[in-house]
Amino acid sequence: MTYYGGHRGRSAGVRRGRTWSIAALLFLIGQLGIPLLGLAQDAASTAATVAYRDIPQLGGSRNIIWVIAQQHLLLAGFVLGVPIFAWVCEIVGVRTGDKRYDKLAKEFTKLLTSAYATTALFGGILLFMLLGFYPKLMAYLTDIFFPSFVVYCALFLLETVTLYLYWYGWDVMQGGGRKGLHLFLGFLLNVFAFFIMIIPNSWATFQASPVVVAEGSALARAWAATWNPTWWPVNVHRLIANVVLGGFICGAYAGMRYLSANTHEERVHYDWMGYVGNFIGVFGMLPLPFAGYWLMREVYQYNQQMGITLMGGFLSWLFILQAMLIGVLFLGANYYFWLGITHRIEGSEVKYRRPIMAMLVILLLCLGVWMTPHSLVASLEEARRMGGTHHPLLGVFGVMSAKMTVVNIMILVTFMSFIIYWRAGKVETATWAKVAQKVMAGVLGLAAIVVIVLGVWGYFVPAIVRINYFSVVQVLIVLFVLVTITPLTGLLMKSARTTTEMIWGRMPPRAGYALVLNAVMVILLMTLMGYARSSSRVHWHVYGVMRDSSQYAFSPALGYAAAFMSLNTFVFCLLVAFIFWVATMGDKTKTMEPETKKKLPAGAYPAMAGGSPTLDDRNKQ
Amino acid sequence: MRDQRSFLKNVIKKGITGLVVGVFLVGVTRALAFPPVFQVMFFTYAMLGAAVFLLLDAPSLQPMSGTKALVALLAFYVVISGVYIGGASLWPQYDPEDEKGKIEKLLKAKRAATEQGKAEELLARTKALSEKADAIMQRLQAVGGAALARFPTGADGGIPSGASPAASGDLVALGKEQWKLQECYNCHKLSGQGGKKRGPEMDNIGNLMTPQELRQKVLDPRSWMAEGFEKEYEKKKMPDKYKDLMEDKEIDELVAFLSTLKNPSVNTPKAIKKK
Numbered sequence: 001m002t003y004y005g006g007h008r009g010r011s012a013g014v015r016r017g018r019t020w021s022i023a024a025l026l027f028l029i030g031q032l033g034i035p036l037l038g039l040a041q042d043a044a045s046t047a048a049t050v051a052y053r054d055i056p057q058l059g060g061s062r063n064i065i066w067v068i069a070q071q072h073l074l075l076a077g078f079v080l081g082v083p084i085f086a087w088v089c090e091i092v093g094v095r096t097g098d099k100r101y102d103k104l105a106k107e108f109t110k111l112l113t114s115a116y117a118t119t120a121l122f123g124g125i126l127l128f129m130l131l132g133f134y135p136k137l138m139a140y141l142t143d144i145f146f147p148s149f150v151v152y153c154a155l156f157l158l159e160t161v162t163l164y165l166y167w168y169g170w171d172v173m174q175g176g177g178r179k180g181l182h183l184f185l186g187f188l189l190n191v192f193a194f195f196i197m198i199i200p201n202s203w204a205t206f207q208a209s210p211v212v213v214a215e216g217s218a219l220a221r222a223w224a225a226t227w228n229p230t231w232w233p234v235n236v237h238r239l240i241a242n243v244v245l246g247g248f249i250c251g252a253y254a255g256m257r258y259l260s261a262n263t264h265e266e267r268v269h270y271d272w273m274g275y276v277g278n279f280i281g282v283f284g285m286l287p288l289p290f291a292g293y294w295l296m297r298e299v300y301q302y303n304q305q306m307g308i309t310l311m312g313g314f315l316s317w318l319f320i321l322q323a324m325l326i327g328v329l330f331l332g333a334n335y336y337f338w339l340g341i342t343h344r345i346e347g348s349e350v351k352y353r354r355p356i357m358a359m360l361v362i363l364l365l366c367l368g369v370w371m372t373p374h375s376l377v378a379s380l381e382e383a384r385r386m387g388g389t390h391h392p393l394l395g396v397f398g399v400m401s402a403k404m405t406v407v408n409i410m411i412l413v414t415f416m417s418f419i420i421y422w423r424a425g426k427v428e429t430a431t432w433a434k435v436a437q438k439v440m441a442g443v444l445g446l447a448a449i450v451v452i453v454l455g456v457w458g459y460f461v462p463a464i465v466r467i468n469y470f471s472v473v474q475v476l477i478v479l480f481v482l483v484t485i486t487p488l489t490g491l492l493m494k495s496a497r498t499t500t501e502m503i504w505g506r507m508p509p510r511a512g513y514a515l516v517l518n519a520v521m522v523i524l525l526m527t528l529m530g531y532a533r534s535s536s537r538v539h540w541h542v543y544g545v546m547r548d549s550s551q552y553a554f555s556p557a558l559g560y561a562a563a564f565m566s567l568n569t570f571v572f573c574l575l576v577a578f579i580f581w582v583a584t585m586g587d588k589t590k591t592m593e594p595e596t597k598k599k600l601p602a603g604a605y606p607a608m609a610g611g612s613p614t615l616d617d618r619n620k621q
Numbered sequence: 622m623r624d625q626r627s628f629l630k631n632v633i634k635k636g637i638t639g640l641v642v643g644v645f646l647v648g649v650t651r652a653l654a655f656p657p658v659f660q661v662m663f664f665t666y667a668m669l670g671a672a673v674f675l676l677l678d679a680p681s682l683q684p685m686s687g688t689k690a691l692v693a694l695l696a697f698y699v700v701i702s703g704v705y706i707g708g709a710s711l712w713p714q715y716d717p718e719d720e721k722g723k724i725e726k727l728l729k730a731k732r733a734a735t736e737q738g739k740a741e742e743l744l745a746r747t748k749a750l751s752e753k754a755d756a757i758m759q760r761l762q763a764v765g766g767a768a769l770a771r772f773p774t775g776a777d778g779g780i781p782s783g784a785s786p787a788a789s790g791d792l793v794a795l796g797k798e799q800w801k802l803q804e805c806y807n808c809h810k811l812s813g814q815g816g817k818k819r820g821p822e823m824d825n826i827g828n829l830m831t832p833q834e835l836r837q838k839v840l841d842p843r844s845w846m847a848e849g850f851e852k853e854y855e856k857k858k859m860p861d862k863y864k865d866l867m868e869d870k871e872i873d874e875l876v877a878f879l880s881t882l883k884n885p886s887v888n889t890p891k892a893i894k895k896k
Contacts, residue, residue, distance in 0.1 A: 256694075260686060305807040314715035321709055331673060338677055357674070364670045371662065393653055508681035513697060520701055539724045545862060549728055554720040559710030566702040573698070 051136040052550045061133035062552035063564070068129055070527055070568040071575065072122035074245070077238070077526065078576070079119045080193045081246030082112050083163075085280050087186035094179060104273060106170055108250060113167050114583045116160075118575060137541045145203055147222040152199045159192040197242070198235045202226035205234050207542050208533060209302045229302040233295035240291050244284035245526060248519040251277025253580055255515030258507070267505035274507075274515050275340065281518060282333045282414060286482065289326075289407045290475045297467060299536070306543065310536045311400075317558060318532055320373050323403075325528065327367035329521040330410050334363065336514045337417040343511070344502050345425040352420055359413050366406035366413075372397040396459070404471050405455030408478045412448060415482060419489055425500035428492045436492055440485050447481045450474075523572055527565035628680050639671025727802055796878025799871050803863065811882070819858045821847040824887035827880045834892065835876045840864045841896065848890040 054061045086108035093101030131138050142149070166185045173182035202225070209230040215221075254274035261267040300307035309315055338356050342349040372394055396402065430436070451474050458466040535555040537543045547553075556564070646663040655663075685693055800806065806815030810822040826835070830845070838845045842859035853859075863872070 259684065260690060303807065305804050314719075317712050317715075320712065321705075324708060325705075331669075335673060335676070342677060356677070360670055360673055364666050368663065368666050372659075394655060394659060508679075509684055510676060510679065510682065516694070516697070517701065520698065524705060539720060539727070544860060544866075547727065549724075553724050554717040555715075557714045557717055558712065559706065559714055562706045562709030566706055570698065570702070 051134075053133050053135070054551075060552060061129075061550070065126070065129055065133060066564060067568060067571065068122060068126045070530055071572055072119065072126050073530065074523060074526060074568075074572045075115060075119035075122055075575070076197070077242040077245045078249055079112060079115050080197050080239075081242030081244070082108050082115075082250065083186070083189050083193055084243055085247065085250075086112065087183070087190055089276075090183060090186060094183065100272070104276060107273070109167050109170070110583050111250070111253065111580060113163065114579045115576075116163060118579055120156075134541070137546065140542070140546060141203060141206075144206070144225045145222050147219050148199050148202065148226060152196070155192055155196050155199070159189065159196055162189045162192055194239070197238060198231075199226075201234050201238060202228070202231050204533075205230045207540075208306070208537055209299070210542050210545050230295065230298050233291070233298045237288070237291040237295050240284055240288050241526065244281050244288060245522050247277050247280030247282075247284055248515075248522045249277075249576060251281055251515040252519035253277070253576075255512035256577075256580075257584075259509055259512040264505060271344075271504045271507050271511075274336075274511070275504075278333060278336050278515060278518065279418075281522070282337075282418065285329070285333070286411050286415065287479070289411070290479075293404070293471065293475070303543070306536050309538065310532060314555070315532060315535055316373060318528065318535075320371050321558070321562070322525065322528055322532075323367070323370040325521050325525045327363075327370060327410075329518060329525070330414055331360075331363060331367075332514050332518040332521060334359065334414055334417045336511060336518070337421045339507060339511050339514065341421050341424050343507050344504065345500050346503075347500050348424045352424065355416075355420060359417060362413050363410060366410045369397045369402050369406045370410075372402075399459075401455050401458030401466055401470075404458075404474055405451055408451045408474050409448065411478055412444065412451075412481060415485070416444070419485060422489055422493065423496075425498060425502060426493065426496040427499050428496045430492055430495045433492055436488055440488055443481055443484055447477050450477055520569060520573070523569045524565055527568050531561050531565065625680070628678070631678050632675060635671045635675045639668050642670075643667035723802070726798070792874050792877040793881050794878075795874040796876070799867070799875040800878060803867070803875070805875075808858070819853055821850060821890045822887055823879065823882055823889060824884040825882065825889035827883040828885060829889060830879075830892050832876050832880045835879050836872060838892070839867075839872055839875065844894070844896040845892045846895050848893055850890065854895075 052061065055064065058064055086105045089101045089105035089108065093099065093103075093105060162185055166182070166189050169182060169185070173179060173185075206225050206228050209228045211224060211228045216224075251274050254270045254277050258267060258270035258274055261270055296307065296311070299310065311319065338352075341352050341356070428437070454470045454474050458470045461470070538555065539548050539553040540546065541548045643664040643666075646667055647660050650660045650663050800811070805811075805823075808819035809815060811824060830838070834845065840863065842857070842861055843854075846854040867875070
């Protein structure tokens with residue numbers, strides 16, 4: 001007891017010390033930052049003489065910016081994505097009274113605090129590098145966006161204060177009405193985080209899709225430039241992608257902890273955390289292709305040439321690489337669900353073997369279609385044999401109509417994997433269960449048929465009809481399936497009887513590797529999309545307005561870029577590993593609190609999806 | 622031991638199934654004349670499927686810790702990375718030199734506008750004139766037609782046909798290059814190529830607008846409107862950026878090219894003066 005108290009005292013002292021250090025650091029950054037902003041106008045005048053600077057000995061300005069910007073973006077994605085589900089987990093904990101969710105939310109937030117400082121650090125480095133390497137471009141952007149720089153700084157301060165209050169106030173704000181205040185802080189944290197994300201998005205999207213900057217006040221010009229055609233599609237796409245990134249990284253963290261767990265309790269906890277991380281990642285991933293579709297549509301509408309450069313021009317093979325990564329991600333996420341079915345729920349292995357086999361085959365077929373490019377690489381002889389660069393059969397799969405169809409089918413299959421996992425080891429007892437099952441099967445079957453029919457029909461209608469109506473209907477149908485079957489299954493499971501208990505902590509080590517694989521795939525995907533967005537501007541800093549006249553104006557080839565993406569992913573993984581190591585240093589000295597163990601057999605925990613002894617007890621009563 | 626034996630059986634069974642399916646797919650794709658890269662890809666899909674199924678039933682590995690675990694994880698990343706970089710490198714690569722060439726062309730005019738650029742241009746002109754003088758001298762000295770034929774002249778006896786428009790000083794050809802460099806085809810169709818949603822087809826514009834009017838339109842898009850494109854005009858679809866982006870000389874070249882577009886079979890809309 002004395003030791004515990006002493007430890008608490010020490011940790012409080014350390015915490016206080018850390019808070020002061022952070023405050024001092026922020027003050028220093030502020031001191032450094034204010035003169036920088038003040039000098040922006042001077043920079044504009046010197047920029048007229050110096051357009052670029054370079055350090056070729058360090059790989060050149062573009063490569064340096066590439067690495068730093070990518071690290072900052074990935075860290076920012078994590079830092080902005082995690083608060084969303086940390087807050088949701090906290091709410092679930094409050095509503096269900098299940099302490100595990102609160103513990104999980106706190107664990108997520110713990111990772112956040114260390115990651116936040118590193119993100120800010122990389123943001124600062126990026127700013128200095130940009131000012132140094134691209135003075136002319138930065139002067140131009142500062143001239144347009146200066147008012148939003150000020151708002152951004154203010155938001156950053158608010159976010160910092162809210163995050164530290166949210167984290168350090170966690171234990172203090174547990175009791176009474178203070179929990180409500182803590183939840184409100186979580187809400188505020190997410191609101192500030194959202195605005196912190198969309199403001200820099202406006203700078204980046206302006207570079208890709210600039211609008212005519214009207215004459216007027218500085219604020220009016222900044223606002224006109226902010227509200228550019230790809231701003232909102234990118235905002236939505238990034239918001240979802242951040243949740244996916246955060247989910248899969250937390251999953252990978254849990255996977256790593258699971259692999260290195262020494263006790264059964266640790267294995268149980270990290271198995272469950274890995275499941276939650278994967279669940280968040282998968283559910284975020286489901287609407288992501290729709291957001292990507294919207295973004296591409298806006299790109300085409302803004303500038304057809306840019307759309308063609310991306311989808312049909314020199315970057316078109318990039319999307320085949322994207323299909324490969326997303327395909328592996330879908331396979332990895334489903335594989336993790338299937339491992340859960342076969343290892344956590346005894347007896348399910350035989351029962352669900354056939355559906356798993358069928359889902360795997362469908363996923364592979366869809367992946368095959370998705371990875372088929374529109375115009376094929378063919379030698380002259382091959383082209384002659386095929387009768388052109390478009391194969392009569394393969395060419396059919398290379399177009400958007402086919403790709404949209406298979407993406408929707410893959411989403412439906414992944415959703416089904418989750419539903420099967422949810423229902424495994426349970427028997428529905430509701431009187432209306434059979435009707436509900438038939439309705440769900442009907443909805444799913446009909447949705448799949450309509451998606452395929454629209455996909456085939458899409459070949460016979462003008463592109464504008466396909467893009468504006470058919471693809472949109474396909475998306476709406478899949479969303480309809482998601483929003484009807486999820487609550488219906490939830491209702492069925494409420495009264496279901498558990499036949500086989502779900503046992504946590506029994507997953508084989510490869511489940512941990514699957515979680516790491518998923519995280520690596522998402523990180524690679526984000527680096528690939530960064531390359532796509534930057535390359536789509538070709539040799540423009542600001543598309544159609546300010547040319548890139550540096551020696552690095554050209555886009556690098558795909559193989560070279562892939563090596564760079566791989567390097568960036570590795571560096572990011574190292575950073576995250578370091579952050580997690582620092583964040584969990586103190587855990588080693590703490591003892592586990594075996595609260596729930598008394599009530600339940602070892603490893604048997606109530607689950608979000610799967611066996612639930614708590615519900616069974618309630619049913620028995 | 623029993624686990625290992627049953628896993629080995631499993632590997633053989635599923636491996637053979639994967640191989641059979643893979644070979645079957647290769648046969649089908651070959652019969653359908655798919656390019657080799659796709660035959661390999663289809664085989665890979667079959668083996669990937671077999672591997673996923675195999676991994677579902679595989680016995681658990683012994684948990685690793687310390688350096689061993691770290692090395693295993695690094696090896697795992699190296700494999701993923703290797704496949705990724707290998708895949709991206711094996712697929713068709715675009716050649717950055719193409720874009721470098723285009724950038725060079727674009728920047729040349731900018732550089733020429735500077736003082737240093739002007740000096741360089743004068744030097745280049747002097748050099749070209751000197752070469753021309755040399756060529757004339759050689760022609761005069763030559764007696765037979767055979768000697769003349771050796772000179773690198775074009776069909777019209779002027780500049781060689783392979784020479785760039787810049788070297789020839791051909792305004793129309795330079796204007797056509799501007800059409801491509803400024804990506805006018807993105808909004809205007811010409812000879813059936815390019816987009817046409819935002820702006821009118823240009824094939825007959827030379828019959829409808831004078832060079833002065835065309836110049837005015839490029840510099841100030843609000844000065845003229847194409848009949849039937851009222852909505853586009855209201856939405857300011859044509860960007861107001863060319864006066865900043867293009868040099869005077871480049872605008873002259875573009876206008877010279879546009880003035881030659883006189884194909885009455887294409888229904889290019891009439892231009893309405895707005896300013």
